[in-house]
Amino acid sequence: MPELPEVETVRRGLQPVMEGAKILKAEARRKDLRFPFQKDFTARLTGQIVTGLGRRAKYLMADLTSGDVLLMHLGMSGSFRVLKGEGSSVPGEFHYPRSEDRAHDHVVFHMSSGASVVFNDPRRFGYMKIIARGDLEEEPLLAGLGPEPLGNEFDAGMLARACHNKKTSLKAALLDQRVVAGLGNIYVCEALFRSHLSPRRLAATLATKKAEPTDHAKRLFDAIHSVLNKAIKAGGSSISDHRLTNGDLGYFQHSFQVYDREGETCRTSGCGGIVKRFTQNGRSTFWCPKCQK
Secondary structure (H helix, E strand, C coil), rough: CCCCHHHHHEEEEEEEHCCCCEEEEECCCCCCCECCCCCCHHHCCCCCCEEEEEEECCEEEEEEEEEEEEEEECCCCCEEEEEEEECCCCCCCCCCCCCCHHHHEEEEEEEEECEEEEEEEECCCCEEEEEEHHHHHCCCCCCCCCCCCCCCCCEEEEEHHHHHHCEHHHHHHHCCCCCCCCHHHHHHHHHHHHHHCCCCCCCHHCCCCCCCCHEEEEEEHHHHHHHHHHHHHHHCCCCCCCEEEEECCCHHHHHHCCCCCCCCCCCCCCCEEEEEEEECCCEEEECCCCCCC
16 A cells, blocks of 8 residues: 555645646446545536545645645555656656556546546555545545655644554554544555654653643654655665656665565664564564664
8 A cells, every 4th residue: 555655655646737727537447446436527527627636645636726635545556657648758767668668547637737647456455436526525545544754743742642542552652543544554664664663652651741742752853854855765665566657666665764665674773673564453574673662
């Protein structure tokens, strides 16, 4: 599942060709993805100008002149690519050719910028939905989402208050989208490693009895900020499915300190421990038992 850095990277790749441009034609080449398309899906998009392209957690959000918002989720294997001109593409860092099978090109936006934006999703776990801007706060898909980890309002104090008195593990709390939005398994593992905190640690230890942030919360907040910003700069992580809008693979996976490094020596200076893996809440957790306490 693409996480916040991957979705933010896609947003930045789409922004130059979608923001400020008109959707000349919208195509839905099947009746559904994960959920059925609304009956008036293409009609409500065609002719609309995208006034802004934002992100909320793992969702892309395109503001339209009609007052509607196009909510888009990549699902497990969904990706966008931008086609400009005959066979041209936006340049990127590490290029890998996409599959030639276009049978999974399910949605196409033909933009006045001269670009075609294509949504490809082999597994069809992605989805799109048009929502009136005034109804966003009541939208079930968005309701209950926690703060953005890179937003100005998010800090160690907010993290501590969200975890105060929680009986779950620290990793489980961080994966809870109500605590903080957009974090997933990869970046939680990486942030916990960088803050030297055990994924098994009780989440409540981030706060004092008065719900004030402990040193653990401050270290974890700094680590979350650092790992997300580095991952966005690197274009996200490509474990299997994630690609940038130009078809390139992100390359933050080459900077992993702990994720997918089972059996390797810990990269913490002077530690000498061995990275272990165990299953936690149905997900693989990678950690160093020696330096993560």
